[in-house]
Amino acid sequence: MRILLDVKRCEGHGVCAETAPELFRLDDDGELVVLFDGDEIPAGQEDASASAVRVCPVGALRRQP
Amino acid sequence: MSRSRRLVVVGASLAGMRAVAAARDAGHRGPITVVGAEDELPYDRPRLSKAFLDAGTDPVVPTYHGADSLDAEFRLGTRATGLDTASRTVVAGGETLRYDALVIATGADARRLPGFSHVDGVRSLRTVADARAIRGAFDSRARVAIVGAGFVGVEVASSARARGLDVTMVEALPAPMTRSLGATVGSLLSGLHAENGTVLHCGVTVARIEGDGRVERIVLSDGRVVAADLVLVATGAEPATGWLAGSGLTVRDGVVCDEHLAAGPPGVYAAGDVARWRNPLFGRHMRLEHWTNAAEQGEIAGRNAVGPHIAPCASVPYFWSDFYGHRVQFVGLPSEEDVEVVGDVAEYRFVVLYREGDRLAGALAVDSRGLVPRLRALVRNRAHWSAAVAAMAKPVLAAG
Numbered sequence: 001m002r003i004l005l006d007v008k009r010c011e012g013h014g015v016c017a018e019t020a021p022e023l024f025r026l027d028d029d030g031e032l033v034v035l036f037d038g039d040e041i042p043a044g045q046e047d048a049s050a051s052a053v054r055v056c057p058v059g060a061l062r063r064q065p
Numbered sequence: 066m067s068r069s070r071r072l073v074v075v076g077a078s079l080a081g082m083r084a085v086a087a088a089r090d091a092g093h094r095g096p097i098t099v100v101g102a103e104d105e106l107p108y109d110r111p112r113l114s115k116a117f118l119d120a121g122t123d124p125v126v127p128t129y130h131g132a133d134s135l136d137a138e139f140r141l142g143t144r145a146t147g148l149d150t151a152s153r154t155v156v157a158g159g160e161t162l163r164y165d166a167l168v169i170a171t172g173a174d175a176r177r178l179p180g181f182s183h184v185d186g187v188r189s190l191r192t193v194a195d196a197r198a199i200r201g202a203f204d205s206r207a208r209v210a211i212v213g214a215g216f217v218g219v220e221v222a223s224s225a226r227a228r229g230l231d232v233t234m235v236e237a238l239p240a241p242m243t244r245s246l247g248a249t250v251g252s253l254l255s256g257l258h259a260e261n262g263t264v265l266h267c268g269v270t271v272a273r274i275e276g277d278g279r280v281e282r283i284v285l286s287d288g289r290v291v292a293a294d295l296v297l298v299a300t301g302a303e304p305a306t307g308w309l310a311g312s313g314l315t316v317r318d319g320v321v322c323d324e325h326l327a328a329g330p331p332g333v334y335a336a337g338d339v340a341r342w343r344n345p346l347f348g349r350h351m352r353l354e355h356w357t358n359a360a361e362q363g364e365i366a367g368r369n370a371v372g373p374h375i376a377p378c379a380s381v382p383y384f385w386s387d388f389y390g391h392r393v394q395f396v397g398l399p400s401e402e403d404v405e406v407v408g409d410v411a412e413y414r415f416v417v418l419y420r421e422g423d424r425l426a427g428a429l430a431v432d433s434r435g436l437v438p439r440l441r442a443l444v445r446n447r448a449h450w451s452a453a454v455a456a457m458a459k460p461v462l463a464a465g
Binding site: 010011013014017018025026027028029030031032054055057059 | 083112263327356357360361364381392394433434435436437438442443
């Protein structure tokens with residue numbers, strides 16, 4: 001399973017970073033930083049990634065098999 | 066929940082859709098019926114008062130994807146008119162629907178100005194039909210009068226000014242955005258309107274709306290006259306609970322729920338703008354009209370409704386707004402006991418902390434996105450006031 005970030009849509013609300021702190025964080029300028037390499041969701045982060053997709057208020061995250 | 070048990074979701078917007086998705090996610094295999102008052106497929110509302118109104122190509126309605134994969138039956142253009150918790154039935158569109166589990170997610174309706182709702186050119190902004198009408202008025206260079214300087218009013222004023230339209234905003238309270246941000250902070254932001262060409266009259270109300278067949282002007286309580294082709298009534302929203310009269314549910318500015326979003330009778334839950342639930346994080350009941358709240362509560366209510374496990378909803382309120390090129394974000398609650406302003410107010414780049422007792426209750430960030438995660442964590446952890454003030458003093462000054 002992969003997780004895709006639509007950079008144009010992301011507005012740096014940072015709700016995903018609170019829900020899935022192992023996957024995302026906001027830097028001091030409010031830009032989203034992806035904390036894993038590539039698109040593949042790291043092992044053990046399936047649920048967190050699904051939650052991150054759901055909480056994004058601008059629909060900037062999406063999961064893809 | 067077995068295959069034969071039926072989930073009925075009343076309300077086909079964000080909270081309702083999330084309830085359906087979460088119920089399926091939790092393994093609910095029984096039938097699901099979604100009752101929606103609007104004709105449109107479920108769509109996302111925040112953009113209606115923001116990008117949807119901007120000039121340029123016709124905007125796409127931000128419809129939710131994936132509604133068809135949820136294996137739910139949608140009754141759109143159908144209003145629920147009654148609930149009987151003894152027989153476990155909802156009346157919708159003249160039909161009686163039996164439920165085993167029910168999620169009430171009827172949201173809120175725009176508050177109207179008594180007596181003025183049927184004048185042509187007088188609108189609210191709640192639905193995509195409203196947004197289209199306002200956009201159409203903008204396209205024909207309407208002179209815009211906005212009644213109510215809350216977030217919807219201010220966002221629409223900003224969009225109208227971006228198109229160079231004449232905009233007058235009327236607010237009954239002494240400062241804009243008082244209900245959501247408090248009077249002190251509302252005053253800090255009120256200068257933005259004049260700076261961006263919006264005429265703002267505070268402390269006045271609308272006495273009359275005049276026009277021959279359609280609106281031509283509004284007359285204010287101080288006698289002032291404002292010429293207008295479009296009057297946007299943005300005086301807030303009221304929970305859509307009229308259909309629950311006689312149901313026996315406790316309704317007090319929303320459906321009163323416990324921390325699990327349970328409304329009392331077996332199987333009945335509520336979520337989103339319509340729910341007044343006990344937020345265990347703050348130890349009190351509250352009702353929120355925020356996107357993140359509707360999403361979160363819809364999910365929890367959907368899961369709890371189909372069981373077998375139930376979870377509480379402990380959440381940090383969060384909302385955001387964009388106007389005149391500024392991003393405003395709020396976490397927690399706008400207590401007015403005491404506020405601490407940190408940053409550059411003149412440049413509209415600052416943070417406001419809100420105190421309640423010895424705790425941080427909420428925080429506002431104006432053009433300070435990078436600080437929001439820290440603010441959210443402080444509110445979630447119910448930080449002590451002095452600790453919160455100390456934690457925020459340095460980073461804001463550095464960022465400024």
